[in-house]
Amino acid sequence: MPLTKKEILFCILNGFLIGIANLIPGVSGGTFALILGLYDRLITAITSLNLETIKVSLSLLVGFWKEEVRTRFALEMKRIDFWFLVFLGIGLLLSVVSGAKLIQYLLQNHPEATLALFIGLIIPSLVVPYKLIEKHSVVVWLFLLPGILVTIVPSFFMGENTGSENPMFAFVTGVVAISAMILPGISGSYIMLVLGEYQIVIGKLSTILEPSSIVFLAAFGFGCLLGLLIFTHIVKWLFVKYKSHTMTFLLGLILGSFFILWPFKDYANGQTVVGRSGEVKRDIQIATAKNILPKDVSEAQIPIFALVFGLVLGLGLNRLESLQEKK
Numbered sequence: 230m231p232l233t234k235k236e237i238l239f240c241i242l243n244g245f246l247i248g249i250a251n252l253i254p255g256v257s258g259g260t261f262a263l264i265l266g267l268y269d270r271l272i273t274a275i276t277s278l279n280l281e282t283i284k285v286s287l288s289l290l291v292g293f294w295k296e297e298v299r300t301r302f303a304l305e306m307k308r309i310d311f312w313f314l315v316f317l318g319i320g321l322l323l324s325v326v327s328g329a330k331l332i333q334y335l336l337q338n339h340p341e342a343t344l345a346l347f348i349g350l351i352i353p354s355l356v357v358p359y360k361l362i363e364k365h366s367v368v369v370w371l372f373l374l375p376g377i378l379v380t381i382v383p384s385f386f387m388g389e390n391t392g393s394e395n396p397m398f399a400f401v402t403g404v405v406a407i408s409a410m411i412l413p414g415i416s417g418s419y420i421m422l423v424l425g426e427y428q429i430v431i432g433k434l435s436t437i438l439e440p441s442s443i444v445f446l447a448a449f450g451f452g453c454l455l456g457l458l459i460f461t462h463i464v465k466w467l468f469v470k471y472k473s474h475t476m477t478f479l480l481g482l483i484l485g486s487f488f489i490l491w492p493f494k495d496y497a498n499g500q501t502v503v504g505r506s507g508e509v510k511r512d513i514q515i516a517t518a519k520n521i522l523p524k525d526v527s528e529a530q531i532p533i534f535a536l537v538f539g540l541v542l543g544l545g546l547n548r549l550e551s552l553q554e555k556k
Contacts, residue, residue, distance in 0.1 A: 244320020259413035264354030345532035349539020376481020396448035403452020494518035
């Protein structure tokens with residue numbers, strides 16, 4: 230077995246948490262990948278995929294009975310950290326299957342407590358990216374500010390752009406959105422809202438068999454693929470050349486996400502986006518709602534309790550990770 234049973238369990242658990250993070254408004258899976266200490270490994274694994282991987286995989290399909298072909302395939306899978314990606318993907322899939330409805334229910338009925346819980350989960354885990362900052366100079370810590378601003382500033386432009394059905398604009402949206410998904414603290418849907426494309430993409434998915442929708446979604450998908458291939462290599466290069474600066478910037482992105490996760494909002498006046506089946510996208514409504522202060526102490530009691538509970542869970546996860554690392 231390429232991974233031990235404990236490593237498999239942690240990969241699935243971490244994948245589950247990353248998947249759940251994608252369901253929370255204004256937060257990306259990259260946030261949890263970073264605070265769980267998996268971000269660097271994930272980027273490395275994705276950037277390892279190349280034409281040789283495709284070639285070796287096709288060779289296995291047509292010559293699986295040959296020992297040298299199987300050996301070459303096994304070595305290639307080891308190079309790209311294949312089993313890590315597989316079990317992480319299983320965790321992501323489990324989160325979508327089992328966690329999506331629960332998260333949507335909590336966001337619909339208890340948004341304040343749900344957001345406060347996730348703030349509590351994230352706070353203790355900030356120590357993980359902090360430890361990866363090797364240099365602590367003034368210049369390095371200045372990169373914290375642009376990270377915070379990159380997360381917060383787009384929230385002031387939600388819905389102002391009407392978007393476009395032009396395939397070229399769909400391609401650009403795909404490149405930008407997938408790049409945002411890779412970064413901690415920013416969700417792709419969040420950026421698509423800023424560009425005015427979120428509702429258009431949802432609409433095209435509901436009429437996916439129409440020629441115009443096929444062209445639009447193909448352009449969007451190609452943009453996502455190209456953005457993934459290019460941007461992951463850029464991030465990897467930045468890790469190699471400017472690791473402390475990059476990690477500080479990423480830490481700023483996560484800190485900026487607390488602005489989006491602020492539990493007290495004017496939920497009723499959030500942007501209304503209708504999904505494919507006609508339901509109002511609650512996560513989008515929450516992400517675009519204006520932050521406000523609680524009306525009284527009683528309104529803040531449950532969110533504070535959820536925050537404390539999240540802090541305890543976050544500390545517990547950190548403890549499990551540290552024990553795993555020691556073993």
